[in-house]
Amino acid sequence: MTNKLGPYSDKVMDHFMNPRNMGEMEDPDGLGEVGNPVCGDVMRLYLRIKDGIILDAKFKTFGCGAAIATSSMVTEMLKGKTIEEAKKITNQAVAEALDGLPPVKMHCSVLAEEGLEAAISDYERKKGQIS
């Protein structure tokens, strides 16, 4: 972490103060909503997918600084990835991309990974129903 004073790295604070891709999406191809019952955080992730490639990702999140920053970061990491590549994104990768998270906040990155899994399985379910 570069910001040694507060609990969060500069990158976490940047994504928290200026979240990327925050908002809703009409008729998403994949929609995932996951929550953490312990702290009450909830993340909703919207995906626009064409020919197996994630073209756009948006999120809405209720939660702490780490929850919002990991939501923002995961949408950035998802864009342009294939479904197979996206499935390989782990919570550790999201946390690392943010220059780390305090140990007590690692579960927030799990929220991002679970949101991503939920949105992709929603997409695959919808696709299965169509074809």
Place this chain on the structure above:
Amino acid sequence: MRKIFFDHISTTPTDPRVVEEMLPYFTSQFGNPSSLFYEHGQQAAKALEEARAKVAGLIGAEAQNIIFTSGATEANNMAIKGIAWANEDKGRHIILSDIEHFSVLFAAQALSRWGFEITRVPVDSYGIIDLGALKASIRADTILISIMHANNEIGTIEPIVEIANIAREKGILFHADAVGTVGIIPVNVGELGVDALTLAGHSFYGPKGIGALYLKQGIRIDPLLQGGFQEAGYRSGTENLPGTVGLGVVAQIAKEEMPSRIEHLLILRDLLWRGLSQRIQDIHFTGHPTQRLPGHVSFWVENAEGESLLLHLAFKGIELASGSACSSNIRGRTEEDLAASQVLTAIGVPSHICTGSLTISLGKDNNREEVEYFLEVFPGIVERLRAMSPWK
């Protein structure tokens, strides 16, 4: 960037008048109060006893009943463990409230290895202890009741006189953690009827690292620290002389300035309370509306998380506290260290909602302009977070 400090319940700046009086005791007046055969030691002992008298004067006690400690955590541990150990032949049951500070709760829980049992008494939705439940929890082997005077998170002031009466009738010792009230509102140990009482310097513009336990005449405790018999053997260890001098000075100042400070805090608190009620939708104030600390406003807002509120406010230079699960124990090492505030849970705020809680604790140096600045920026921060929330 200018900083607005609204977290006086966590600590306060040391009054410069106090620092000035402390300084000689680091350098020229460096003596050890136990070294009574020469002047440096004699002067140190004199300063120590003068400070003790001033601290006693703030709470209506006799100087001989004040034991200096390293702070409130030590004083609370000393009271709980010291009274328990000294009375274990009479019984091993201790009663606390559901909203005690961790230094009371965990000190009591640590006694389980000596066979002590703890009962925690619930509070109502305002955070006031349930006196019926307190009476019902008393057993033949109850030796100690420990209830805080005012709660730090929700500002509620507990009915200490009633609790003391209940304890006295049953012959049970009563300790009050009065960190939130001593030096802030009038506290008189005789009028309250307590047997032991904890106070801390840094909660009312004194230095950190110094506190005291008031122990009523005739009450025995086993010391936590054994050694060279300082503090009448209750607390061995060379005294923190600059700290005790500082605590004495600040006690005297607090006593003199208390009425005007309270008046000032009540004006600011009402301004803050009214402004928040008018400007924030879905805001819920916590704690008792009238039986509360004068500079204290606590609340939670729906659909905005507490840590996120804190981070945005800090970005605007406003420093305050949250009982949010997400901001608790941020220095913890595992996720198990994260827990919703026990106080908010005790007053019946659902835990997933605890996340939106904030505590504003005003101080003597805050002013109207700072409160107005907060009221100006806070609604926008709440709106910004609500716009991000998946719930509408």
